Amino acid sequence: MARTTSRSADWGFPRWRGYGEAGSAAATVRLCDRHGCQEKGDCPAPKSPNSPERWYFCQLHAGEYNRGWNYFEGLTAEEAAERERAETQTAEGYTESKHNSWAGPGDGSRTRDEMRALEVLGLDPDVEFAAVKLAWRKLAKDSHPDLRPGDAEAAKRFQAVQTAYEVLRMAEEQREWKPTA
Numbered sequence: 001m002a003r004t005t006s007r008s009a010d011w012g013f014p015r016w017r018g019y020g021e022a023g024s025a026a027a028t029v030r031l032c033d034r035h036g037c038q039e040k041g042d043c044p045a046p047k048s049p050n051s052p053e054r055w056y057f058c059q060l061h062a063g064e065y066n067r068g069w070n071y072f073e074g075l076t077a078e079e080a081a082e083r084e085r086a087e088t089q090t091a092e093g094y095t096e097s098k099h100n101s102w103a104g105p106g107d108g109s110r111t112r113d114e115m116r117a118l119e120v121l122g123l124d125p126d127v128e129f130a131a132v133k134l135a136w137r138k139l140a141k142d143s144h145p146d147l148r149p150g151d152a153e154a155a156k157r158f159q160a161v162q163t164a165y166e167v168l169r170m171a172e173e174q175r176e177w178k179p180t181a
Helices: 059-067 077-089 112-121 129-142 152-176
Strands: 043-046 054-057
Touching: 043 059, 054 059, 112 129, 112 152, 129 152
Parallel strands: none
Antiparallel strands: 043 054
């Protein structure tokens, strides 16, 4: 009669146990496809344009490969320009952020359009909206076409003041609106 052993390999010390079957098996690692490189190749790169086949490079060689990549290779200048136009035509996700489009002095919270509107009203970039409203009313009264009939220059100035106020009012409404989460 054969005797079966009920002993475990850890001799009662759980810390000596292995981490399962995967712990003892060797992990397969793909090496970089660059000749002579022994680093891990975990960065896929296409072998040719529109090809499903991939090279697998280490980070160093992937960077080297990408520096030499010409996206427009094999296209004429007209075809390259057409492809670039088609791809940038609907690049809403890549347009410049509003907070990066400001210019001039201030705290950086105003866009170029707002800065131009403040110039038209003769105000500083860090002015409050209440002061904007007061300046708009004063300038609109001074150059209103009903008060100065026949004065084309006053009508132009009034239109510029109105447009500047609309830009600033819309920007203020956007700042006040906070999404509910």
